Amino acid sequence: MSNSEQTDRRQFIQKSILGGMAISSTSEVFAQSEEGAKESDLTQEVDVLVVGGGTAGNIAAIQAGRAGAKTLIIERGAQLGGTTTTGGVAFPGLFDAWGKQIIAGIGWELVKECVELDGGKFPNFAKVPKRHWQNQVFVNQFLYAILAEEKCEQAGVKIAYHEFPQSVQKAGIGWEVVCVGFGTRRRVRCKQIIDCTGGAEVVGMMGLPRLREEETQPGSMLFNLGEANNPGHHQLHRLYVHGADSSNSRTVTLANLTGRRSVLEKVRKEKKRLMHLQPETGFRESFRIVGETMITVNDYTNGRLFRDAVSNAFYPVDLHTKSGVKPKPLKPGTVPTIPLGALVPKGSQNLMVAGRCVSSDRLANSGLRVQASCMGMGQAAGLTASLAAAQSTTPLEVPLGEIHRELAKHGAILPGKS
Numbered sequence: 001m002s003n004s005e006q007t008d009r010r011q012f013i014q015k016s017i018l019g020g021m022a023i024s025s026t027s028e029v030f031a032q033s034e035e036g037a038k039e040s041d042l043t044q045e046v047d048v049l050v051v052g053g054g055t056a057g058n059i060a061a062i063q064a065g066r067a068g069a070k071t072l073i074i075e076r077g078a079q080l081g082g083t084t085t086t087g088g089v090a091f092p093g094l095f096d097a098w099g100k101q102i103i104a105g106i107g108w109e110l111v112k113e114c115v116e117l118d119g120g121k122f123p124n125f126a127k128v129p130k131r132h133w134q135n136q137v138f139v140n141q142f143l144y145a146i147l148a149e150e151k152c153e154q155a156g157v158k159i160a161y162h163e164f165p166q167s168v169q170k171a172g173i174g175w176e177v178v179c180v181g182f183g184t185r186r187r188v189r190c191k192q193i194i195d196c197t198g199g200a201e202v203v204g205m206m207g208l209p210r211l212r213e214e215e216t217q218p219g220s221m222l223f224n225l226g227e228a229n230n231p232g233h234h235q236l237h238r239l240y241v242h243g244a245d246s247s248n249s250r251t252v253t254l255a256n257l258t259g260r261r262s263v264l265e266k267v268r269k270e271k272k273r274l275m276h277l278q279p280e281t282g283f284r285e286s287f288r289i290v291g292e293t294m295i296t297v298n299d300y301t302n303g304r305l306f307r308d309a310v311s312n313a314f315y316p317v318d319l320h321t322k323s324g325v326k327p328k329p330l331k332p333g334t335v336p337t338i339p340l341g342a343l344v345p346k347g348s349q350n351l352m353v354a355g356r357c358v359s360s361d362r363l364a365n366s367g368l369r370v371q372a373s374c375m376g377m378g379q380a381a382g383l384t385a386s387l388a389a390a391q392s393t394t395p396l397e398v399p400l401g402e403i404h405r406e407l408a409k410h411g412a413i414l415p416g417k418s
């Protein structure tokens with residue numbers, strides 16, 4: 001084929017694909033390469049292993065990396081952000097309470113950068129809104145995931161997608177974790193583990209106690225019918241998936257099949273085009289850990305300032321049931337706090353959690369599970385784990401004053417100080 005024939009053919013294909021519209025240029029990049037990437041078996045030593053790269057996990061990893069820990073993050077999906085991105089709940093809250101900001105740090109840095117780059121809008125935190133959600137922030141889920149990757153890279157954090165732990169064993173003063181992916185097996189030796197899987201899956205694998213309700217809150221499948229998705233500016237439509245269970249791949253598959261089938265029914269019934277559909281159901285509730293400290297709903301609604309508080313939290317008590325949700329707002333001036341002890345499984349060493357699996361009773365958890373609070377926990381866990389690794393000790397032995405000092409240095413707002 002001559003050069004001009006090749007050009008004609010390429011133009012023909014482009015026109016066919018684009019419905020007759022010719023494109024003037026294409027862009028291309030070459031995939032990053034890394035030594036050992038093609039080998040199926042790998043052994044790696046790190047200080048901090050973060051399992052789960054979701055709302056809390058990516059913040060934990062970035063913080064651990066910035067604090068100087070050699071950090072690896074293992075994520076079973078294909079991107080960072082978890083419920084914020086893959087679940088499509090790109091509406092994090094709440095960073096403010098009663099007219100001032102109460103959660104900042106790395107989570108806020110990421111949200112702020114995302115909104116600025118996307119030309120989005122910020123709520124006015126100086127104003128107490130009539131409805132709590134009015135001060136939540138719209139973020140562009142696609143941009144958010146890429147910015148999180150960039151921040152991991154800048155902090156020296158290694159990312160391993162499509163992998164999950166298969167076994168965890170004690171090894172010396174730390175752990176040996178075998179992670180598998182498709183065509184891969186990675187043996188990780190680490191000093192500290194932070195379980196950010198949402199449902200405390202690593203804690204469960206270790207046989208440590210977890211709590212779970214007989215009937216959990218519904219999950220939701222997010223989509224758009226009839227109108228295009230405008231990420232970072234609008235919320236998506238939500239469909240309750242009752243019985244959605246994030247326990248394992250089989251239960252997640254069932255939730256996704258149910259959610260998608262229901263969306264298809266809507267398309268047929270409403271005769272509207274399906275303009276957007278998230279790849280996975282968002283899960284509100286599964287397992288919570290039994291930590292050194294258990295946050296009760298009284299602690300939460302009274303804004304108890306724990307001695308070892310490492311982050312603030314703020315949201316109404318927000319329990320979704322079969323008949324919907326009626327958020328119960330907190331009393332004016334109340335700002336709940338999260339103690340370090342609620343991020344440490346009872347009796348464990350060299351192990352922490354961050355995110356919605358925080359040690360709490362069910363009603364406290366219905367408020368604690370929101371994204372800004374998860375980000376705050378992620379930063380506190382990442383920082384504490386990195387200090388514990390550097391001092392060859394376990395998280396609860398790290399001097400609290402040092403944790404507070406370093407958190408403040410990394411931009412976090414300390415409880416009782418906002």
Ligand SMILES: Cc1cc2nc3c(=O)[nH]c(=O)nc-3n(C[C@H](O)[C@H](O)[C@H](O)COP(=O)(O)OP(=O)(O)OC[C@H]3O[C@@H](n4cnc5c(N)ncnc54)[C@H](O)[C@@H]3O)c2cc1C
Pocket residue numbers: 051052053054055056057074075076077080081082083084087089091092093094136163164165196197198201219220238282283284354355356357369370371372374
């Ligand atoms: C429908 C819905 C609406 C909500 N609305 C709001 C709202 O408006 N505002 C708000 O702030 N919050 C909201 N929430 C709550 C909030 O989004 C979540 O509670 C929070 O994002 C949970 O964060 P997480 O880090 O604990 O878990 P996730 O963000 O879910 O992250 C867990 C990550 O771990 C990964 N993972 C799981 N198991 C493994 C494994 N074995 N190995 C490796 N990786 C694993 C997952 O793929 C995921 O990336 C909502 C939640 C839902 C579901």
